[in-house]
Structure formats: structure tokens, C-alpha cells
Amino acid sequence: MKIKTPKESLTVLTDMVLPGETNSLHNLFGGELLARMDRACSIAAQRHSNRIVVTASVNHVAFNKAVPVGSVLIIESKVSRAFNSSMEVYADVWTEDRESGEKSKVNEGIYTFVAVDLTGSPVKVPVIKPETELEKERFEGALRRKQLSLILSGKMKPEEADELKALFG
Ligand SMILES: CC(C)(COP(=O)(O)OP(=O)(O)OC[C@H]1O[C@@H](n2cnc3c(N)ncnc32)[C@H](O)[C@@H]1OP(=O)(O)O)[C@@H](O)C(=O)NCCC(=O)NCCS
Structure with a gap:
């Protein structure tokens, strides 16, 4: 099986926060963000494995900053x-400033996906080789997070x- 790199799975989802997707403070509803991250991570996992994938767990989510209605996410x-x-699969979440176009990191999520066949049974996925410093750091910590999630x-x-x-x- 071919060895792949993280950038081959890169998935970028750009969308706006609409009023129907917010909480009582007019900020993005947490569950809405979880669904968007799940969708983006699912596509990344599919690109890596070229198989059907299912969400096995959400290992970590940090809602660090509120995302106001109208934001570009x-x-x-x-x-x-x-x-x-x-x-x-990591999801890094940013907002984009309307005037400057600058990006600020607002949230982060870590998901686990499993590649499955048509009957839903797990199948093998290609090995991954991290390239950048951040990719290497995330790769190193992934086994610890997997074990914690399984516990x-x-x-x-x-x-x-x-x-x-x-x-x-
Ligand atoms: C995810 C699923 C395929 C795992 O099936 P399973 O019978 O537990 O299979 P296994 O025990 O062989 O686990 C398969 C892999 O998932 C990993 N895994 C299972 N549960 C996990 C968890 N909670 N956290 C991290 N990894 C997990 C296992 O460690 C194993 O990894 P590996 O093959 O890379 O070593 C199965 O539970 C499933 O189909 N769940 C429903 C998925 C779904 O519908 N998601 C959408 C929710 S709405």
C-alpha cells in the first residue's frame, strides 16, 4: 500500500455563520460547529483511505473563542x-477578518475515523508519513490519544x- 502524507488529505471548508445556526448570544451553536468539523474530518479521512469512513469518536474539542453570526469560518x-x-484527524478552525482578511484560530477538534467496507467491517488504511514539525508533533501524540479514547x-x-x-x- 502506498505511503501517504497528511497534506494529501487536506480538506478546507469555508462557510458563513447564519442566524439559524447560533445560540441565544448570537454566536455559533456548539453542535453546529461539531457537525461542520465532523464533515471536514470525514472528507480528510476518506481522502487518506479512499474508503468509506465512519466517525468512531470525538477525542477532544476546545471551544476557545465564540464565533459571532456573520463570521466567515x-x-x-x-x-x-x-x-x-x-x-x-485534526480540525483547526479559523475565522477570517472581513477587512484585513487575516485569519485567527478559534477552535480545534480531534476526531477518530475508521475505514470500513460495504458491510461496515474495518479495513486497512495506508501508512502516513508526517512532513512538517506540527505534523510530526501531532503524529507522535496520536497513539497516547488513541489509548486514552479507548480507555x-x-x-x-x-x-x-x-x-x-x-x-x-
Ligand atoms: C467504529 C466501528 C467501525 C468500530 O468497530 P469495532 O467493531 O469496534 O472494530 P474494532 O474493535 O476492530 O476497531 C476498529 C478500529 O477502531 C478503533 N476504535 C474503536 N473505537 C475507538 C474509540 N472510541 N477511540 C479510538 N479508536 C477507536 C480501534 O482501536 C481500531 O483501530 P485500529 O484498527 O486502527 O487498530 C463501529 O463501532 C461502528 O461502526 N460504529 C458506528 C460508527 C458510526 O455510525 N458513526 C457515526 C455516528 S452517528
């Missing part, structure tokens, strides 16, 4: 690490999480 997602059938979902015993244990060593 940019979601950049990329596969940070591929395991056997699962892939960790939280009851699919792994804490004592089996070697990579996490080494961190707290």
Missing part, C-alpha cells in the same frame, strides 16, 4: 496519524495503555 482538516483501520470508551484496560503509562512514567 474556515475549517482545515488533515489526517495526523493512521493506524490499522483507524485514523486520527474512556471501555475498550482498553488502563494497565494495557503502554504509551500513556510511559508519559506518566
